[in-house]
Amino acid sequence: MSMGGEPSGEEFVISPPLRRGTPLILKGIERILFAVLDETRAVTVEEYMVSLFPSFALQYCLRRKSVVSNETRYLSDLKTKDFKKVVIVGGGPAPFTALHWANVYCGPVVVLDKSGLAKLLSEKLVKRLGIKNIEILNVRGEDYKDYGNCIVSISLYAENKEMIVRRVLENREGNNVIFLRAFIDEACKSFTKWKVIEQTSDFGTLVLGPLHSPAIK
Numbered sequence: 321m322s323m324g325g326e327p328s329g330e331e332f333v334i335s336p337p338l339r340r341g342t343p344l345i346l347k348g349i350e351r352i353l354f355a356v357l358d359e360t361r362a363v364t365v366e367e368y369m370v371s372l373f374p375s376f377a378l379q380y381c382l383r384r385k386s387v388v389s390n391e392t393r394y395l396s397d398l399k400t401k402d403f404k405k406v407v408i409v410g411g412g413p414a415p416f417t418a419l420h421w422a423n424v425y426c427g428p429v430v431v432l433d434k435s436g437l438a439k440l441l442s443e444k445l446v447k448r449l450g451i452k453n454i455e456i457l458n459v460r461g462e463d464y465k466d467y468g469n470c471i472v473s474i475s476l477y478a479e480n481k482e483m484i485v486r487r488v489l490e491n492r493e494g495n496n497v498i499f500l501r502a503f504i505d506e507a508c509k510s511f512t513k514w515k516v517i518e519q520t521s522d523f524g525t526l527v528l529g530p531l532h533s534p535a536i537k
Contacts, residue, residue: 350366353365353366364477366380367412368413368437368438368441371413371414371444374448377414378449380414380416381419384416387525388417388420388421390517390518391517391525403469403470403471403495404427404494405429405430406428406430406471407430407432407464407467407471408421408429408431408473408475409473409478410476410477411431412433412442413437413441413445414441415442415445415454417475418454418456419451419454422453427453428453430454431455432459432460432464433458433459434458434459434479436458439456439457439458442456461478461483462486462487464487465491466491467496468491469493469494469496472498472499473500473501475501476503481510485498485500497529498528498529500525500528502523502524503522503523504519504521504523511526514527514528515529
């Protein structure tokens with residue numbers, strides 16, 4: 321489908337197919353990492369590891385499908401159209417959000433990451449998976465200026481979220497929808513006027529769209 325329509329609702333495409341035993345191996349790796357590291361470091365190390373193996377990366381993406389599907393479901397309900405592209409702030413070496421968005425939209429998906437190594441690894445992964453509509457830039461979200469008429473998704477582990485949101489609002493034009501994943505204390509402190517579309521005990525996914533006041537507390 322073309323950019324500017326509604327999400328297709330198609331299932332995440334697996335290519336190449338997952339190898340037998342991949343889910344169990346990945347779960348074992350996660351248990352070890354989270355046992356010896358704090359959450360942020362465990363997630364970072366895990367993403368760097370899985371980015372080297374497409375089969376692990378796809379399983380990693382599948383296990384996080386619900387996070388992105390809540391965003392695409394909101395977009396479908398809102399019926400906003402004619403977006404220029406999707407911008408992902410904080411892709412990491414295994415950019416699962418970008419991979420999911422690229423699967424439901426054939427328009428440009430731009431990933432921003434401050435790490436040159438993450439950019440290199442994610443580019444290699446995207447190429448090995450045969451995905452053509454993802455572009456990865458080595459730039460901080462608060463320094464990027466082409467947010468006009470875009471769907472923006474800000475990663476849970478992105479730094480300077482308030483600055484990034486302000487940059488988006490300063491450069492917005494036409495329709496803009498901002499999805500922001502934030503830990504509960506962040507959401508309660510700085511993003512109280514945003515609509516919550518998903519929430520767990522630790523974090524939530526918030527949205528600021530055309531039907532909501534573009535403000536930060």
